[in-house]
Amino acid sequence: MNKSFQFKQFTVNQDQCAMKIGTDGVLLGAWASINNPFSVLDIGAGTGVIALMIAQRCNAKQIDAVEIQEDAYEQCVENFENSPWADRLFCYHASINEFTEEMKEEKYDLILSNPPYFVPNIKEIHISESRKKARFKDSLPFEDLIKFSSQLLSKEGQLAIIIPFSEEKKVLKIAENFNFFPNHITRVRGTKESSIKRSLLQFSLSETILKENELVLEIRRHNYTEDYKKLVENFYLKL
Numbered sequence: 001m002n003k004s005f006q007f008k009q010f011t012v013n014q015d016q017c018a019m020k021i022g023t024d025g026v027l028l029g030a031w032a033s034i035n036n037p038f039s040v041l042d043i044g045a046g047t048g049v050i051a052l053m054i055a056q057r058c059n060a061k062q063i064d065a066v067e068i069q070e071d072a073y074e075q076c077v078e079n080f081e082n083s084p085w086a087d088r089l090f091c092y093h094a095s096i097n098e099f100t101e102e103m104k105e106e107k108y109d110l111i112l113s114n115p116p117y118f119v120p121n122i123k124e125i126h127i128s129e130s131r132k133k134a135r136f137k138d139s140l141p142f143e144d145l146i147k148f149s150s151q152l153l154s155k156e157g158q159l160a161i162i163i164p165f166s167e168e169k170k171v172l173k174i175a176e177n178f179n180f181f182p183n184h185i186t187r188v189r190g191t192k193e194s195s196i197k198r199s200l201l202q203f204s205l206s207e208t209i210l211k212e213n214e215l216v217l218e219i220r221r222h223n224y225t226e227d228y229k230k231l232v233e234n235f236y237l238k239l
Helices: 023-031 049-057 070-081 096-102 129-135 142-152 165-177 226-232
Strands: 039-043 062-067 089-093 108-113 153-164 181-189 196-204 211-216 218-220
Touching: 023 049, 023 153, 023 196, 023 226, 039 049, 039 142, 049 062, 049 070, 049 089, 049 108, 062 070, 070 089, 096 142, 108 142, 142 153, 142 165, 153 165, 165 181, 165 196, 211 226
Parallel strands: 039 062, 039 108, 062 089, 108 153, 181 211
Antiparallel strands: 153 196, 181 196
16 A cells, blocks of 8 residues: 555655545546646645646646645655656645635635545544544535635636535535535446445636536446546556
8 A cells, every 4th residue: 555656657655645545536636627727736735646637737837735744745745856747846834724824825726625524433533643634524624625725716716626425515505605606516436336425526716507427437346437547547557
């Protein structure tokens, strides 16, 4: 699990990160709509994989990331420096509220986040603080994510996130409270027969026609659908 993860155009080291490369981050990095952004922000960057994917997909001059957990921050910096786009990538070691206060004059054309969303149970009280921050939603509540994103987003900008499907209605309501309008929702199933597990949500600050669709990842175990392969084919070495 701690070995580096090799993508087609970059490598992600993850030995210092509490949360390793997973399907959610890769889905978001591949799915988010790109509209020639000048500046991009990845909130809660972890390994930096989402920012790296965006750097591969577009020519944004400024791709920033913010990460509160020190080991993950150091790993993110390492991954950025080792990538082909080191001159465009920068990671800040801060909480999102500290970052927003410091960067209040800054506006981003695209903000992305794969926020933590697990609720700890009694068995998980004794796990490391770094893993708690990476896993549990108290470390980056959805309301904080959306509130601070609304302050950092440019007028024509987009906010793209991935969350559990069970949280979709709640997050849409929070977003509405901060004058965000959903413009694209993709609901993700493992297989055609399985229940919806994730929601990919993209928002803007002006109302547009909402596009809704579903994405099925697998026909059966390790036999991936054409839709999923098409989405991630520029990143994974093999599927």
